[in-house]
């Protein structure tokens with residue numbers, strides 16, 4: 424069977440968990456097995472996971488799981504995977520998912536694949552799954568022959584569709600080791616879709632000239648319901664927070680739409696963003712390297728183009744409502 | 745404090761990425777190698793800062809062939825006290841983690857630092873695996889760390905924010921941007937690195953539960969469609985009708 428760690432945040436199932444369950448259910452259907460989702464800690468809406476293909480939703484609810492401890496979470500996930508004889512364990516490719524991946528692989532003596540971005544294929548008894556390597560500059564097929572594989576699923580791999588029914592969450596009892604770390608504070612910019620999960624990203628670079636000009640970028644992001652990002656020098660000079668920095672040494676993203684404003688398109692920047700499905704580049708220099716990686720290009724002054732684009736989008740949204 | 749930093753070596757960020765032998769192996773022809781930025785800029789430098797604050801030693805460990813000694817010498821030039829190289833061709837995160845754990849098992853390190861991920865295979869696995877093998881607490885994506893007496897206050901990057909975590913006793917972390925500032929080795933460092941101990945050890949060896957078997961580079965994008973800057977309505981229409989992303 425296939426076991427999905429359905430990550431939660433503030434007592435609610437995360438979007439990436441629905442994606443992971445949807446992916447897990449597709450794999451399960453291919454392999455003639457079932458997909459079970461596992462909730463660790465509290466979650467009010469766990470039953471929804473059934474709609475995305477989980478035939479069973481399990482929950483370990485224990486005070487020691489109220490805050491994230493990588494080791495405790497990994498051990499509980501691994502013990503449920505062992506009890507259930509899971510052959511594939513799926514985690515989200517989030518900070519928590521990634522931090523657990525290696526530990527779960529060790530505990531299960533399983534092969535580990537970080538950032539799977541395609542459905543697996545079974546070949547000669549082993550499992551082969553695609554993933555991005557070299558920060559998105561290349562693809563690789565990774566093969567696992569151990570009988571059990573643990574993977575983290577890259578965001579936006581499949582678009583989840585609610586095709587199934589709500590299921591009743593089943594509580595399970597298992598040993599929960601005491602956490603050895605203690606979360607004392609969580610600070611989150613609320614109301615914003617985190618970059619790795621965002622379907623639309625509006626990103627800006629040094630061409631913005633000054634941090635006080637970011638209103639332009641934020642207005643555009645707002646009409647699109649997009650998350651904002653930036654190039655490395657912008658984050659390095661403190662114009663924008665570090666967590667917005669995308670690229671080879673920042674966050675690697677693959678949204679459906681990436682709009683790059685005043686970014687030259689250096690190889691290290693492209694590395695983290697060129698897996699985006701559609702790329703729009705706005706740059707006043709028609710020779711900017713980014714245009715070679717773009718689907719749509721606008722060679723013009725961002726201070727004129729971006730407000731025009733925002734207005735055009737507003738007109739479009741009004742006409743389509 | 746006794747500190748261990750895991751150092752990896754990766755192609756330079758501008759290196760041409762190509763594959764050979766029918767797409768089964770990375771083509772390193774003409775490729776220059778660097779110390780993985782997360783290891784060099786953040787993990788190593790923060791370890792050195794801790795040593796400067798609290799006293800102790802910083803050991804660097806690398807799993808790789810003799811050609812990679814230059815990377816370890818650079819780590820020594822930046823300020824590490826001694827280096828260990830496990831003589832092997834690293835074939836997966838698992839094999840590397842195994843060697844690091846075998847070395848660290850009885851060595852009494854207070855803290856083991858790795859980078860967030862390598863910029864070539866982007867595994868983000870080694871730190872987590874080392875923690876799993878040694879049954880130590882693991883904190884990933886650490887962007888700040890301050891000592892408060894016996895406990896350590898760690899700031900960890902999470903999606904769209906940060907988490908502050910307290911931990912005491914030995915643990916493993918993976919280092920992210922913000923943890924420290926890059927240090928450029930000075931002449932004295934470079935000279936002294938030549939005589940600092942670099943020990944080469946044989947691997948304990950493991951099986952390989954996973955391996956990369958085939959590689960490819962993405963097909964070149966079809967030519968960009970240029971849009972008249974004064975006609976954003978057309979861009980919006982294309983994004984809706986053609987690209988179907990809005």
Ligand SMILES: Cc1cc2nc3c(=O)[nH]c(=O)nc-3n(C[C@H](O)[C@H](O)[C@H](O)COP(=O)(O)OP(=O)(O)OC[C@H]3O[C@@H](n4cnc5c(N)ncnc54)[C@H](O)[C@@H]3O)c2cc1C
Pocket residue numbers: 627628629630631653654655656657668669670671672673684685686687688689690691692695705706707708711723724725726757781
């Ligand atoms: C080891 C290493 C790792 C790196 N990792 C990353 C990474 O992860 N992410 C990253 O982003 N970078 C990274 N870099 C840096 C990278 O090489 C580039 O320096 C950086 O991406 C450039 O940022 P930029 O495009 O914002 O600025 P610039 O290169 O200065 O480009 C600004 C662009 O804005 C345009 N422009 C200016 N004014 C206007 C206007 N009025 N209207 C429209 N366009 C305008 C210009 O034509 C220019 O193309 C890394 C570098 C190294 C060496």
Ligand SMILES: Nc1ncnc2c1ncn2[C@@H]1O[C@H](COP(=O)(O)O)[C@@H](O)[C@H]1O
Pocket residue numbers: 749750751752753780782783805806807808834837840857858859860861862865866867868869870871
């Ligand atoms: N060959 C290696 N030798 C020593 N440490 C390594 C090696 N490969 C990776 N690491 C460490 O593990 C971290 C994460 O690597 P990875 O899991 O491969 O992305 C790196 O940033 C290094 O700190």
